[in-house]
Amino acid sequence: MEPSPLAPIRRAERRGLADEAADRVREAIFTGLFQPGGALREVELAASLGVSRGAVREGLAVLAREGLVQSEWHRGTRVTEVTAPDVEEVYAVRAALERVAARAAAERSGAFEWDDLDRLVDTMAAEIARGADVTRLLALDVEFHDRIYRLSGNRRLLDAWLAIRSQVHLFLLTRVRLGHEQYRGIVVDEHRELVALLRVKDLTTLERVAEEHVRSAGRVLAEQLADGR
């Protein structure tokens, strides 16, 4: 089990500049500073981050593995552009992972963790009520799923999720740019349903719903994307 709800003390890991650089660039992409399709020049980044090109280079390699950027030999790195087939691919993988994660989480965790998730959903509802920025909602949405993968207790499963998480985040970002009213309307209910199923431990139904939850989101997204362009 996790050490404690308060003071989630975790190894004060010393990280290299490469990871730091990766985080900064990732953040910049999510806040919209770098547009999809935009070039990321190593020298520019190195200058603005105040580190050497080597560190930036290593960081970009990390982001490339996350699918957030794409690099070509001697042609540089640019922010991945989201297309409908991309969404289908990523969400097919995500649906498979979420299915397993939900089941594993349900089997391992107890009331305490579900309450925790409930509070997170409450926060989402509250943020909607006070009309907060949609990017804030997105972060909460992603965090919700983060927690489920963590609760699964499967490190590799979490890694697989982290490998596509950034792309999912990017997709959601694109989605809300196209029109986010629909999203606001259903986000809370859908997540509440998931928590309820996790709590009840109806594993078969849970597997099905978790998978379908992702699939339907993927469909909506793919449609919006197809219409939008």
Added chain:
Amino acid sequence: MEPSPLAPIRRAERRGLADEAADRVREAIFTGLFQPGGALREVELAASLGVSRGAVREGLAVLAREGLVQSEWHRGTRVTEVTAPDVEEVYAVRAALERVAARAAAERSGAFEWDDLDRLVDTMAAEIARGADVTRLLALDVEFHDRIYRLSGNRRLLDAWLAIRSQVHLFLLTRVRLGHEQYRGIVVDEHRELVALLRVKDLTTLERVAEEHVRSAGRVLAEQLADGR
């Protein structure tokens, strides 16, 4: 569809030294040159590969993402050691992926591709008959699954597989070291069954069998590992 069986002309991609280095080290691990737990020193590798430390470093980062090696801040890189819980984790993820991959492959491909897979299984049988090295069998086994993921047409699914493939390979390697008679006996039959199901396009059964196929392999492996130590 693929361009042609002969002359599979594909973009002549020029790769950097880093990828080259990663391949060489990976190969060295699979052939047993570097034992699990063994340290991989950047300077040594750089010297023996004839490239600079930077390239080696980048290559090791790739292998780290594959879970084949583990790096710690300022403490170096070493070959991952296989433990029973690791197997469970990886195989839980693999089972989920294989399920999706098998279904997608069945939906997209036709007789031509199944014949291709059949030939691969024939090769496996032939290699067993002439008493070939077990590592050779392993390579064929892994390639079989590689092809299914390729046939799925889902790039992200393939990537997710590639992210754990090396670990699976490492596990199999450990398995045959512990005793490979059993493996020789069932490998061919199991894969023949899969091809048959793919061909028939019985999607529901296929999903179940593909998943179970992986799960059972994982169980066997976990048991052997638990006994072995």
Added chain:
DNA sequence: CCATGTCCTAATGTTGACATTGACTAGCGG
């Protein structure tokens, strides 16, 4: 006017030197 070949430039790919870190060992004090 178009196709082809050449040169130039701006970016990435690669490298070896330098800075920093963590483990080990010897010396000291209790």
Added chain:
DNA sequence: CCGCTAGTCAATGTCAACATTAGGACATGG
């Protein structure tokens, strides 16, 4: 004799200079 501390060293983390490449501008020939 044991525990602690400081010094040493070998390894990794970081950096800036150099080499290589892709793509476009330009000129040339058909």
